[in-house]
Every structure is written in C-alpha cells, then in structure tokens.
Amino acid sequence: MKLNPFVKAGIGLTFALIWSCPTLAAMTETKNFGLEVKVTGQSEDDRDLGTASGGDVSGVGLDLRPWVYGESGAWSAYAMGQAVTSTDIIETDTLQQSDSDGTQTTDNGDRKTKKNYLAMREFWVGYSGLTPYPGEMLKLGRQRLRNDDGQWRDTNIEALNWTFDTTLLRANAGVAERFSEYRTDLKELAPKDKDRLHAYADAAYQWTPGNWVGIRGHHTHDDGKLDYPEPGVAGDSLDKKENGDISWIGLTADSDAYNWRNTNTVNYWGSITGMSGDRDTVNALNADGSRPTQAKRSDDVNGWATDIGVRLRLDPQWQVGAAYARASADYEQTGLESNRSNYTGTRSRVHRFGEAFRGEMNNMQTATLFGSWMLNDEYDASLIYHKFWRVDGNKPVGSNGINAVENNTDDVTGAILSSTSLPLEDGNKDMGQEMDLVVTKYFKQGLLPAALSQSIDEPSALVRFRGGVFKPGDAYGKQVDSYMHRAFIDVIWRF
Numbered sequence: 001m002k003l004n005p006f007v008k009a010g011i012g013l014t015f016a017l018i019w020s021c022p023t024l025a026a027m028t029e030t031k032n033f034g035l036e037v038k039v040t041g042q043s044e045d046d047r048d049l050g051t052a053s054g055g056d057v058s059g060v061g062l063d064l065r066p067w068v069y070g071e072s073g074a075w076s077a078y079a080m081g082q083a084v085t086s087t088d089i090i091e092t093d094t095l096q097q098s099d100s101d102g103t104q105t106t107d108n109g110d111r112k113t114k115k116n117y118l119a120m121r122e123f124w125v126g127y128s129g130l131t132p133y134p135g136e137m138l139k140l141g142r143q144r145l146r147n148d149d150g151q152w153r154d155t156n157i158e159a160l161n162w163t164f165d166t167t168l169l170r171a172n173a174g175v176a177e178r179f180s181e182y183r184t185d186l187k188e189l190a191p192k193d194k195d196r197l198h199a200y201a202d203a204a205y206q207w208t209p210g211n212w213v214g215i216r217g218h219h220t221h222d223d224g225k226l227d228y229p230e231p232g233v234a235g236d237s238l239d240k241k242e243n244g245d246i247s248w249i250g251l252t253a254d255s256d257a258y259n260w261r262n263t264n265t266v267n268y269w270g271s272i273t274g275m276s277g278d279r280d281t282v283n284a285l286n287a288d289g290s291r292p293t294q295a296k297r298s299d300d301v302n303g304w305a306t307d308i309g310v311r312l313r314l315d316p317q318w319q320v321g322a323a324y325a326r327a328s329a330d331y332e333q334t335g336l337e338s339n340r341s342n343y344t345g346t347r348s349r350v351h352r353f354g355e356a357f358r359g360e361m362n363n364m365q366t367a368t369l370f371g372s373w374m375l376n377d378e379y380d381a382s383l384i385y386h387k388f389w390r391v392d393g394n395k396p397v398g399s400n401g402i403n404a405v406e407n408n409t410d411d412v413t414g415a416i417l418s419s420t421s422l423p424l425e426d427g428n429k430d431m432g433q434e435m436d437l438v439v440t441k442y443f444k445q446g447l448l449p450a451a452l453s454q455s456i457d458e459p460s461a462l463v464r465f466r467g468g469v470f471k472p473g474d475a476y477g478k479q480v481d482s483y484m485h486r487a488f489i490d491v492i493w494r495f
Contacts, residue, residue: 034495036065036080041489042090047402049472050481059088065121074129076137082119089113091488094349095155095338110188111238120182121156135165145176145336147202148258149271151307151352151361152218152248154338157198170214173201176336191240192335195224200334204252210264214252218334220277221245228295229285246277246301248334257311260347260374267311267321267345275303275331303331305361307352309368311345317375319345323368325352327361329392344372346380346440348464354386354434356468356486362398364431365389381439388431390475396424397431402470402484430473440464464490 044057067080084092124141128134139161145153161174176198178189197220204214227239250273257267279301283292309323323343339360340349353359353366370384390397443461467487472480 032069034067036063036067037493037495038063038065038092039491040086040090040092042088042487044486046481046484047486049402049476049484057088057090059086059090061086061088061090061092061115063092067122074127076126076128077124078126079123080121082121083117084119085116087115089115094340111186111190114185117183117185119184130162131164133164133166136163138162142182145174147172147216148254148341149269149307149343149352150338150341150349151271152202152216152250152334153200153336154340155336157336159198168206169203170212171201171203175199188238191224191238192242194240195243196220196222196335198334198336210262211255212253216248216250216252218248219245220247220334226280226282226296228282229291231285231289231291241282242279244277244279244301246275246279246332248273248275250274257309257345258342260342260345263313263316265313267313268309269343270306270308272306273304273331275301275305277301301330301332303328305331307361309343311343313345318371318373320371321345322370323352324366325361325368326365326391327363329363329395332362332398333360344370344382344384344438346372346374346382346438347442348380348382348438348440350382350384350436350438351468353388354468354470355436355438355466356470356484357386357388357402357432357434359388359431360398363391363395364397365391377442379439379441382436384436384438386434386436388433388473390424390429390431393427393429393475402432402472424475425477428473428475431475432471432473434468434470436466436468438464438466460494462490462492464488464492466490 039060039062041060042057046056062085064083065080067078069078070076086092120142122142122144124139124143126137126139128137130136130138139159142156142158143161144156145159145161146155147153157176157178159174159176161172161176164171177196178193181187181189198218199221200216200218202214202216204212206212222243222245224240224243226241226243227236229235229239250271252269252271254269255264255267256262257269277300278298280296280298282296283294286292305325305327307323307325309321311319311321313319321344337360339352339358341352342349343352344350351358352368353364359366365388367387368384370382372380372382374380441463465488468485470484470486471482472484
C-alpha cells in the first residue's frame with residue numbers, strides 16, 4: 001500500500017519517538033510505561049448455524065500489549081504494541097468486528113487472519129496547549145477514537161483528532177483514514193476501508209445538571225479505484241466494488257447514562273440519525289461471462305435510525321432497564337463502530353445488539369430488556385435479553401450478524417470452492433432472540449495518566465465472562481441449527 005510523503009513522515013517521526021523512549025523518558029517531566037497481559041479463552045458454535053462444516057472456535061490466546069507514554073509541558077506521546085499467540089483464531093480484542101473481513105479467502109493471502117501476529121495498536125503525539133482548559137487535546141497518529149454509545153466511533157485508526165471536555169461542554173472534531181492494519185498477518189485493507197476518508201464532529205451541552213443534549217455529524221469520502229471484473233479472470237474478495245460519499249447527522253439526549261459512576265435514580269438515552277449520500281457499485285459479469293453493458297451503477301442512499309433506552313436504579317446495587325433500536329432498510333453505520341457501551345449501568349461494556357448475534361443498525365429493529373448488579377468496585381454483572389426483527393422482510397441485514405452459508409463444491413473431489421451467505425426467507429422478519437450474561441471481578445485500581453483514559457479504560461486487573469446464546473428466527477428458514485453461542489473468558493493484568 002502506498003502512503004503519501006506526509007503520512008510516511010508522520011509515522012516515521014512517531015516511531016522515532018517511540019523507539020528512542022529512554023531518551024524521551026529522560027526529557028519528560030512525567031514518564032510512564034507498562035505491559036498489559038490478556039489471556040482469552042473463546043468458545044463459539046456455530047456462526048453459520050450448522051449450514052456448513054466448521055464454524056466453530058475453541059481455543060486460548062495470549063495477548064501482550066507493551067506501552068510507553070511521556071509528557072513534556074503541553075506535549076505528550078504514546079505508543080502501544082501487540083503480540084498475539086493462540087491455539088485457534090480467536091478474538092482477543094473487543095474492538096474486532098465479527099464480520100468476515102479478516103478471514104475471507106483471497107488469491108494472494110494478504111488478508112488472512114493468523115493465530116500468531118505482531119501489531120502496532122496506537123502511536124500518537126498529543127498537544128494540549130490550544131486552550132487553557134485541562135480537558136482539551138489535539139492528537140495526531142494512530143489512536144483510539146470513541147464515542148459513548150460506540151455506534152459512530154470506537155476503533156483504532158490514523159487520525160487528527162481534537163477533544164474538548166469540560167463540565168458544561170463536550171466536543172470532538174477530526175479527520176481519519178485507515179492506511180494500514182499495522183499487523184504482520186493483515187497486509188491489505190478490507191475493500192471498504194481503501195481510500196475512505198472520515199470527517200466528523202460532535203458537541204454536547206449540559207443544559208441542566210446531569211442532562212445533556214448534543215448534535216453530531218459524520219461524512220465519508222470514498223474515492224478508491226474500483227476493480228472491474230474481467231472475463232476469464234478469477235475475482236479477488238479484496239477487490240473494491242463500491243465507493244461514494246455518505247453523510248450522517250444526528251441529535252442526542254441523555255442523563256449521562258453511559259457513565260457507570262452516576263447515581264441517578266432514572267437514567268435515559270435517546271438518539272435519532274439521518275443518513276444520505278450516493279454510491280457507485282461495480283456490476284457483475286453477465287451470466288455467460290461477458291462484460292455488462294454498464295460497468296457500474298450509481299444510486300442515492302438514504303436512511304434513518306434511532307436508539308432509545310431507560311434504566312431504573314432500584315437500590316445502590318441493582319438496576320433494570322429497557323431499550324429499543326430501529327434502523328431503516330437502507331441505513332448503514334459509519335464503519336468505525338463497535339456498538340459496545342456501558343448502557344446497562346456497569347463499568348463492563350456490553351454489545352448493544354448481542355454478544356453472540358452482534359447485529360448492526362441496518363434493516364434491523366431490536367427490543368432489549370436487562371438487569372445489572374454492582375458491588376462496590378469489586379464485581380458487576382449484566383443479564384440481557386434481545387429480540388431481533390428485520391424492518392423490511394425482503395431485504396438483507398448488515399454483514400456483522402449471524403449468517404447461514406451456502407457452499408459451492410467440486411463435483412469430483414467435494415472440496416469447497418466458494419461460500420456465500422444463504423439468503424433470508426422473503427417476507428419473514430423474525431431474526432431471532434438472544435440471552436447475554438456478562439460478569440466481572442475487578443482487582444486493585446491502577447492510576448494512569450488522564451490522557452490514556454481512552455486507550456486503557458479498565459482497572460489494573462480483572463476476570464470477565466462474556467457470553468451469549470442466539471436462537472435464530474423464521475427468517476433463517478428451517479434448515480438451520482436451533483442455537484448458536486459465543487462465549488469468552490478474559491483475564492487481564494496491567495503492570
């Protein structure tokens with residue numbers, strides 16, 4: 001992948017600061033370094049709902065994340081590396097998406113997830129001297145971008161990002177583009193990320209104590225070169241098939257509901273978002289293998305989405321709540337989301353659309369009931385029920401959910417030549433239901449610099465179980481398995 005000279009220089013400068021950390025430490029007024037050790041056990045069965053061989057995951061992984069941080073006056077610098085080894089291809093990172101981008105078959109193997117790999121998670125330089133407010137910072141480099149509900153941004157990406165966080169006003173603005181995965185196994189970007197620039201801004205005002213209203217916007221400009229199919233030439237799943245420009249604008253209101261430390265008797269959140277833009281899509285070859293009359297088609301895209309919820313505190317330890325989310329048939333998210341947040345009122349972040357199903361806001365509506373429990377700073381637990389439906393019973397849902405699979409096999413050898421998602425049954429909206437359980441034991445809280453609050457947002461050590469059981473609905477048809485599960489046990493130490 002080619003990078004422009006400015007990007008090369010910025011990355012080179014950052015790495016120079018990192019690898020000379022003894023010199024940097026000697027120059028800084030405050031210096032910090034450490035190691036995050038994470039052991040993850042994963043059990044999964046089965047994402048394809050029993051319609052294909054495999055689809056199971058069972059293994060243990062070791063994830064080592066060394067980091068270094070330094071400050072000098074208003075300047076700061078941070079870097080976090082990563083080394084992963086595992087017995088199976090498992091998810092040691094909650095920011096990983098559950099789609100198939102990392103494991104899809106390609107004809108060059110440049111995006112094939114491996115059991116063992118090295119990576120650079122973050123490397124950035126920060127400056128906090130633009131205003132006199134302590135909650136303000138400008139960062140340049142690969143960094144964690146995140147908003148409270150995780151539905152717009154929650155990922156590590158190369159960005160120029162400005163954050164302003166005070167008692168009455170919170171704001172973010174920046175531009176971001178993914179140039180590389182910075183992993184030894186994923187040498188190519190997913191097609192949707194190639195040459196896709198993100199520009200975003202948001203602001204929220206505390207109009208009365210504990211109550212916030214806000215506005216947020218996001219724009220993606222994708223001018224990546226499209227790869228047109230050639231007769232007689234095998235296609236690559238990494239070929240870019242779509243580009244275009246899409247904009248989102250949304251309104252929010254909440255009672256600081258994603259802050260698990262608040263003690264409100266009643267917490268609420270609500271958002272509504274509109275999306276519009278245009279997209280160019282490559283046309284496939286004709287059935288006889290010839291080129292189509294038109295190489296691509298252009299379409300307007302429009303959609304809207306909402307997410308609302310309320311949570312009631314029964315006593316200092318127990319909370320219950322309900323939520324509802326709906327996204328129109330043509331709505332899609334920004335591509336930077338994780339959909340993980342603290343909406344149950346605990347410090348453990350939970351997937352908004354199921355730990356197993358992991359749906360996204362695209363032609364989906366979700367009804368949710370939950371209860372949560374916290375004991376001081378030592379334990380928390382959340383029990384969640386989800387019900388999922390399609391909004392349009394004749395259109396597909398997003399790529400992150402559970403997909404049944406249809407295999408194309410060789411008539412002689414029986415080998416699988418290709419796999420495609422099995423279409424959902426027309427007219428059936430019932431996608432299924434799910435029960436989730438997340439339980440965490442925390443250990444002594446470590447003290448970290450405020451600038452690292454987004455990069456390292458957990459106590460110094462914990463043991464956590466995350467699991468979900470999904471029962472598919474009528475939309476999947478009668479040929480699928482009755483249940484699917486995904487479960488994790490995470491053990492984390494920070495030194």
